[in-house]
Amino acid sequence: MAITRLPSAGFSITIRISVTADASAIGRLTTCVGEAGAIVTALDVVDSDPTTVIVDLTCDTADATHADQVVEALTALDGVDVRKVSDRTFLLHLGGKIEVSPKVSLRNRDELSRAYTPGVARVCLAIAENPADARRLTIKRNTVAVVTDGSAVLGLGNIGPAAALPVMEGKAALFKRFGGVDAWPVVLDTQDPDEIVAIVRAIAPGYGGINLEDIAAPRCFEIENRLRELLDIPVFHDDQHGTAIVVLAALTNALRVVGKKLADVRVVVSGAGAAGTAIMKLLLRQGVGDIIAYDRQGALHRGLPDLNPAWQWLAENTNAEGFSGDLPAALRGADVFIGVSAPNLLSGDDIAAMAPDSIVFALANPDPEVDPREARKHAAVVATGRSDQPNQINNVLAFPGVFRGMLDAHAEEFTEEMAIAAARAIADAVGAEKLNPTVIVPSVFDPRVAPAVAAAVRAAAHAPTPPPAADPGPADLPEIAAEAAAPASPLSS
Numbered sequence: 001m002a003i004t005r006l007p008s009a010g011f012s013i014t015i016r017i018s019v020t021a022d023a024s025a026i027g028r029l030t031t032c033v034g035e036a037g038a039i040v041t042a043l044d045v046v047d048s049d050p051t052t053v054i055v056d057l058t059c060d061t062a063d064a065t066h067a068d069q070v071v072e073a074l075t076a077l078d079g080v081d082v083r084k085v086s087d088r089t090f091l092l093h094l095g096g097k098i099e100v101s102p103k104v105s106l107r108n109r110d111e112l113s114r115a116y117t118p119g120v121a122r123v124c125l126a127i128a129e130n131p132a133d134a135r136r137l138t139i140k141r142n143t144v145a146v147v148t149d150g151s152a153v154l155g156l157g158n159i160g161p162a163a164a165l166p167v168m169e170g171k172a173a174l175f176k177r178f179g180g181v182d183a184w185p186v187v188l189d190t191q192d193p194d195e196i197v198a199i200v201r202a203i204a205p206g207y208g209g210i211n212l213e214d215i216a217a218p219r220c221f222e223i224e225n226r227l228r229e230l231l232d233i234p235v236f237h238d239d240q241h242g243t244a245i246v247v248l249a250a251l252t253n254a255l256r257v258v259g260k261k262l263a264d265v266r267v268v269v270s271g272a273g274a275a276g277t278a279i280m281k282l283l284l285r286q287g288v289g290d291i292i293a294y295d296r297q298g299a300l301h302r303g304l305p306d307l308n309p310a311w312q313w314l315a316e317n318t319n320a321e322g323f324s325g326d327l328p329a330a331l332r333g334a335d336v337f338i339g340v341s342a343p344n345l346l347s348g349d350d351i352a353a354m355a356p357d358s359i360v361f362a363l364a365n366p367d368p369e370v371d372p373r374e375a376r377k378h379a380a381v382v383a384t385g386r387s388d389q390p391n392q393i394n395n396v397l398a399f400p401g402v403f404r405g406m407l408d409a410h411a412e413e414f415t416e417e418m419a420i421a422a423a424r425a426i427a428d429a430v431g432a433e434k435l436n437p438t439v440i441v442p443s444v445f446d447p448r449v450a451p452a453v454a455a456a457v458r459a460a461a462h463a464p465t466p467p468p469a470a471d472p473g474p475a476d477l478p479e480i481a482a483e484a485a486a487p488a489s490p491l492s493s
């Protein structure tokens with residue numbers, strides 16, 4: 001039942017090869033790579049002499065084992081010497097993916113004296129006198145902490161803070177690329193909720209928002225709730241709310257495609273963790289017909305003893321009929337399946353037993369709950385978290401625009417109203433003229449998405465439209481400078 005892995009840019013390798021320089025040499029290399037199931041994406045001649053040519057051959061493979069097989073096949077060719085193999089994903093990560101870059105030039109004493117000491121002291125005092133000025137005079141206005149304890153990283157589990165860092169750097173890069181937000185990873189060597197809350201509370205003054213990331217359920221709920229109480233900046237748990245926003249957007253459009261209404265559909269959710277719980281809460285808030293929630297031990301229902309508070313809430317607010325059968329049984333006649341749990345739980349036959357025009361979102365990464373190619377044989381709309389399948393559902397459609405909007409609005413909290421507004425903006429970004437079973441979410445690279453989400457979030461925060469630039473324009477500065485400089489300026493006496 002496992003999904004067959006296809007060659008992907010995520011497993012791209014560059015192989016440096018020395019080959020005898022005859023007319024068919026290059027052709028033999030590319031044929032060999034193709035026959036081994038990889039896809040050649042580039043071939044560069046690095047050097048040559050009268051008898052040999054040295055090339056860098058770049059190809060997409062399916063995984064690390066497949067990459068080894070491709071290299072072995074090349075090595076076995078006559079007249080071929082494989083000199084070096086580079087994993088392009090690892091090359092891209094050398095030294096990390098983000099850096100701090102000054103926005104001011106520091107070319108001489110004049111600039112140094114204003115950007116740093118002694119000039120900076122007056123700015124510090126201005127903020128000490130009026131803490132709200134931190135948003136105008138420091139990075140706080142545009143900076144988000146991406147906080148993790150490394151306890152639930154992607155679908156990889158509890159791999160710890162250092163191993164989580166590449167994901168957090170990636171999030172920070174996405175924040176900047178799609179939302180213009182300066183985000184910085186904060187990886188914590190503790191998984192104790194009290195310590196996490198204390199640390200985040202202590203670092204909060206330097207940030208305009210907190211993005212919790214890859215913290216395992218159910219601790220993530222407690223940590224988020226406590227921080228929301230304590231802080232005057234928005235706290236957003238991306239795995240919960242980012243996912244829930246994009247799933248609501250995708251489901252809105254999928255229901256448009258099949259002509260059903262949210263209030264009429266029965267939804268089965270596999271995985272009542274961070275993502276699943278937030279998805280269910282948002283769907284319930286939007287008036288979904290009914291939901292049955294599954295986790296490892298089966299369906300959540302009112303009769304189950306010793307549930308944690310999050311599951312107790314779900315047991316009381318879902319599964320109206322008190323169904324307690326297995327997952328395939330729950331799917332019989334269901335309109336929608338949403339998987340945020342584990343790979344390969346369902347077969348094509350399970351999907352075939354759903355209601356006509358069913359919708360399947362199999363979102364476990366990297367391998368979904370059901371092979372999407374099997375699911376597509378029976379369901380009207382299928383989405384996954386994968387970039388090599390149509391309808392990729394990923395939080396990146398939500399979080400850059402959500403934080404752009406919250407920062408611009410100087411929002412003090414993230415609200416459900418913002419989540420619903422963001423989901424509507426993402427759904428509407430597809431547009432009736434483009435909507436079909438394979439296009440229910442906009443492209444990650446659609447430049448209209450993040451601004452539309454930001455505008456929707458700002459409106460939900462009841463904030464006025466900000467000026468186009470996130471930074472203060474020159475017109476703002478004299479007023480701030482005069483205000484801030486007056487008490488301490490040596491020139492003013």
Ligand SMILES: NC(=O)c1ccc[n+]([C@@H]2O[C@H](COP(=O)([O-])OP(=O)(O)OC[C@H]3O[C@@H](n4cnc5c(N)ncnc54)[C@H](O)[C@@H]3O)[C@@H](O)[C@H]2O)c1
Nearest residue numbers: 154155271273274275295296340341342364365385393394
């Ligand atoms: N595509 C997306 O946009 C997207 C977004 C968020 C999460 N995800 C994926 O969803 C999955 C869950 O993410 P999360 O952040 O909620 O993690 P989580 O650890 O908070 O929750 C996962 C839940 O699934 C349950 N589970 C595990 N195996 C199960 C099984 N065989 N049957 C039923 N339930 C099972 C766990 O007990 C847990 O409650 C991961 O694979 C993640 O990569 C995808």
Ligand SMILES: O=C(O)C[C@H](O)C(=O)O
Nearest residue numbers: 154155239365394395396
């Ligand atoms: O966060 C993401 O981009 C992916 C998703 O949250 C996941 O856990 O797989």
